[in-house]
Every structure is written in C-alpha cells, then in structure tokens.
Amino acid sequence: MAEGNNRIVLFAALGANLGIAVAKFVAAGFTGSSAMLTEGFHSVVDSTNQLLLLYGERASNKPADDIHPLGYGRELYFWSFVVAILIFATGAGLSIYEGIIHVLHPSPIEDATVAYVVLGISFVLEGGSWLTAMREFRVTQGEHGWWKAVRRSKDPATFIVLFEDSAAMFGLVVAAVGIFLTHFTGNPVWDGTASIVIGVALAIVAFMLARESKGLLIGERADPKLVEAIRNAFATRPEVSGVQEVVTIHTAPRKVFVAASVDFVDDVQVGHIERLIADTEASLRAAYPEITSVYIKPKAG
Template sequence: MSAVGHGNRTLWIAFGANLGIAAAKFGAAAITGSSAMLTEGVHSVVDSSNQLLLLWGRKAAKRPADQYHPFGYGREIYFWSFIVAVLVFALGAGVSIYEGIIHISDPEPAVSPIIAYGVLAIAFLLEGGSTLEAFKDFKQHKGQLGWIQAVQQSKDPPGFIVLLENGGAMVGIIAAAIGLGISQYTGDPRYDGAASVVIGLILAIIAFFLAYESKALLIGEAADPQMVAEMHRMVEAKTGVTAVGEILTVHSSPDQITAMLSVDFDDNISARDVERLVCEIEREFESRFPMVHALYIRPYSSVDRGPPC
C-alpha cells in the first residue's frame, strides 16, 4: 500500500458533487416548500465542508518544521481527518436519525414524487461519479492488498475517507428511494422517516470506522512492515555492523517518517569508521527511503542483550 500518491483531485470532485446535490435539494425546497428538503440541502452543504477541511489539512501538513514543531506539521492531516469523522457522526448520522425520528412521530406530507425522485436521481449521478473517481484513485494505490486491509494500512486518510463517505452516501440514496417508494405505495410517510434512520445508522458505522483509523494515525502508526524489514536488511548487510536491534518508526504524515535504529557496530573498528558508517547509512536511507525525514542511530551491544547505551 502506497503511503502517498493520493491527490486533491478526488477531494475537489467530491466537493463539487456535494454542492451540486445541495443546489438540487435547495431548488426542490423552493418549489415545494418542504422543510425536510431544505434541511437536506443544508446537510449537503455541511458534507461539502468536509472536503474543504481535508484540503486544508493537506495544505497545513506541508508547512516546514520550525523551533516549536521540529518534526513539522504533518499530523495536521490526521487531526482534520479525525474532525471530519466526528462531523460525519454528529452532523451526518445524528441529523439523519433526528430527522427520521421527527418524521416518524410527526409525519410531513410527501413531496411531489417527480421532484423527490428527480433530486435522488441527480444525487445518485453526482455521488456515483465522485465515488467512481475515489474508487479508482484508492484502487491505484492499494496494490495487492484487500480493501479493508488497505484502509487499515493506509497512511493518507483523505483517500479512504472520501471513498467510504461517498459509498455510504450511495447506499443512503438507495435507502431513501426505497423508503420513499414504500411510503407512496402504502400512503404512510413514516416509512420515509424510517429510511432516514437507516441512513443515519449507516453513516454512524462509517463515522466510527473513520474515527478509529484516524485516531490511530493521530497517535502515531509505524511504517509499513515490509519497509522496516528492508531497513533492517540494508543496515545489517553493512561491513562493520554485527547486528541490528530494534527499529522504531512513526509516521508524522503520509510522506514523512521518523526512524530510530539500534545498531551493534564491530568492536574492532575505530570511532572514525563508525562515524563514516553512520554517514553512509544516512545517505543510503535518503536514497532508498525518501519518506524518512529524520533518522537516529544508537549503538548497542548485541552480546549483552541490553538496551541501547
């Protein structure tokens, strides 16, 4: 799974799709006077703000390191991804469930079927295009990993947030169409409210998963195990290195890794040779692992099996 590579194009497409859906809902609300459709329009505007937060997070994460943040601002993207997950839960799932309960307890007269299905059709087409773009982007970078495993190992949350959020929206549109159809068939508008509750529950599950993955990255996740194993082999193969102990890595952003290595150097080489060897390892890391922005090497004795000195 590539840690980097997801561009902003998918985010801008999702942003445009949500604004288009919001415009369709506001138009329907203006024609019918439906308060539910007006609320849905506001809901779509809020959804579009999620993409803006992710775009801002990516921009803020690229700020250079300074004296107050010596490792840079890379984790900005993880913070804003977590905020988006919270918003999906609070304003997506929460509002949908609330609206559903209100419409079940106090049913509102159904909106014109032509207008209602027209809005759903527009939403389906726009969300479908956005979801397809997110699907292709994520598939390109997941490699041979399965979808769930790729999401769990991804270090770039906007890539999977847009995919899962849009996928949930697609399922929600289908659920809304089914609820609307049953309401019209039975003449009972409460089924429409029940569909809204179902949509809210779907969004709640997605939001919980997004928050869980974003929290893990915000706390600090290690680099890909294959990359760590390659680091180990590369350093251990050096003449003058007798063993490589613990390798600690942490992602500061999708394309920034801090690595700390415990290395047992040959006792028969001089301090100058150790310095030369450390410089050689650093240069090779810079070439082979460009995402490693900070590398720290500490000596230890593999004979004593003790901690680094």
C-alpha cells in the same frame, strides 16, 4: 499517492457535494420529504469535510520549526478525526433526529417526481466522485484486500472520501426507497424511517473513520517491508554485529521518522561508524524518499 492526486479527489468530491446539496434542499422544499432534507444535510456535512481535509493537506505541508521539529504532518490526521466527529454529530445526529420527528409527526410528500429526478442526478454525481476516489485508492491498494488496504493506509484523505461517497450512494438508494414506499402506500412514516436508516449508516461510517484516524493521530509504524529494509541496510554491513531495535512512525502520509539501535563490532573506529551511518542513511533515503529523519544509536557489539 501524490498530494496533487489527493487534491483532485477532494475537489471532485467538493464540487459534486455542493451541487447536490443545493438540489436536495430545493427538492425537499418542493416535496416536504424528510429523507430529502436529511440528504441535503448529509451533502452539506460532506462539503464541509472536504474543505477541512483540503485545509489539513495544506497545513500539514508547513516546514518544521523549533516548536514542531518533525513538522506539521499530523495536522492532516487531526482534521481527519474532526471530520469523523462531524459526520457522527451533525450528519448522523441530524438524520436520526429528523427521521424521528417525521415518524412521530408524519407529513405527506407532495411531489415525488422532483425527488426522483434529484436523487437520480445526485447518484450520478456521487458515483463520479466515488469512481475518482476509488481509482486513486487502488494505486496504493496493491495486492491487499479493500479493508486491509484501508487499515494499512497512512493517507486518510482518499479513504475518507471513499467512505463518504459510499455512504452517500447508500443514502440516496435508501431515500429513494423511502419516498417510493411513502408515495406507493400513502404512509409518510416510511420517509421518516429512511432518514433514521441513513443516520445509522452515517454513524457506522463515522465510527470506522474515527477509529482509523485515531490510530494515525496517535502514531503508526511504517510498512513492515520498509522496517525490514532499514534493518537489513545495517545488518548486512560487516562492521555491524546486530540491529537491536528499529522504530518507525509516520509523521505525515508520505513522511517517516526512523530511529534504530545498532551494535557495531568492537574494533570499528568512531570515524568509520559515522561514515557508515551517513552512507547507509543516504542509500535509504534514495530508495525510500518518504524517510525524512534517521537517528541511529550506536552500541558496542
């Protein structure tokens, strides 16, 4: 997925969440609803997350230097991990805390109509952001299932927004149910319970995002098809007797480092080996622009 499309997804989510956060806090002030206040915190956290991901996108594009010879691509993965921690510590933590307080010390909802209107508008805005993220995610999904595509993705920006928006829409439905039950039964405990449910859902999302971001931060290999293409590019040369090992690692969503151990036929001259490596590297880069660095260890076959 192109970087520009990533930014479209992030800006769409940021704009929606900022507007929604203001509306939810206003509604919480009018109604005294715990679920609405929780949803306001949720939107603030989501807005902060989009800002961090935008910063990570920008920072990851800094050119390589002496200190970071492979570039700064993994900075995006670092900020993605920070986002997961924020969702857990701030979003889930505040939601569960606020819910428990309102269950222990319930207070009635004063005007449910305002809450319903804000929740409805928020659902439409979140839905628009979710559709934008889903449309961009499907570009890279291919024939894989939704969850498998997330596991294979090396670009956290889009699937984080997708997870966040899905959790947000679930939270809006839960908040609406909690407010309705509180208003219908006259028991404000339902409102606090809705906050706890929202918090638990956010904690689950945070755990899933943290696990995916951790794998990217540690370092994941490239797509197996790319690995096989690299192996075949050398193995099909008559001067090559075998390819022992191909190591790939994503240094950024669209940047792959490649190292390979290649066995050459004994009577091949060094100069010819150098030209073969250079030609093969050039053809690989032309076919797969994400390959940024190629290191070959030649061995006598």
